[in-house]
Amino acid sequence: MPDDRPTYLLRRSRRARRASVRIEPDRGLVVTLPQRAATREADRVVDELAAWIRPRLAQQQARRAAFAAQAGDRLPMLGEELRIVGEAGRRRAHRRGGELLVPAGDAGERARAIEAWLRARAREAATPILDDAVATLGVRRGRLRITDTRSRWGSCSSTGTISLSWRLLLAPPDCLDYVAWHEACHLVHAHHGPAFWALLEEHRPDWRAPSAWLREHGPGLRLWLAAG
Structure with missing residues (x-):
């Protein structure tokens, strides 16, 4: 088993007849298996397609880094642009004029608060x-x-x-x-x-x-x- 196998999200589908892979913008590498296929089949197909998968994952990571640098602390919303401001002790996102106040610190908590608000x-x-x-x-x-x-x-x-x-x-x-x-x-x-x-x-x-x-x-x- 390769130590550097890419991390993937495993899905099962009743309609799938064979294992398949795709790279999604927000979830990365996704492997879909038929309902009754053995889990090890996902590892097999990832290893088999590694030469195709790795450069595309690298491109996606580069795009994400470039996007994050460009987006910075700004959030577009229906033609406006809100400045994202972290606030200690805050649990939910709240708009104040041209600012969106969000939880400070943990990126996951901040993302969840912004998504709930949106x-x-x-x-x-x-x-x-x-x-x-x-x-x-x-x-x-x-x-x-x-x-x-x-x-x-x-x-x-x-x-x-x-x-x-x-x-x-x-x-x-x-x-x-x-x-x-x-x-x-x-x-x-x-x-x-x-x-x-x-x-x-x-x-x-x-x-x-x-x-x-x-x-x-x-x-x-x-x-x-x-x-x-």
């Missing part, structure tokens, strides 16, 4: 957008879930539950508006056919700009609170 703000920001969208479209929605999705910024379930990523708060305001409307339109058309895009175009004709922004800058948003 999740609450995401719900506050998204709710009126969705309420306006469903009223305009003449439909009803289910509950709103604030998530940290890895592959999608939002989703709409068959029961009408709409899920939105809290990381949309780190993007310009029109990105949250676009994704919320996108999911609301799925309450009318549960597909990406021409009728869906025509409906979105009718109500948000400028949707292509925020969609392009998320394609280009989305990977960077997933580095926030994971750049350590």
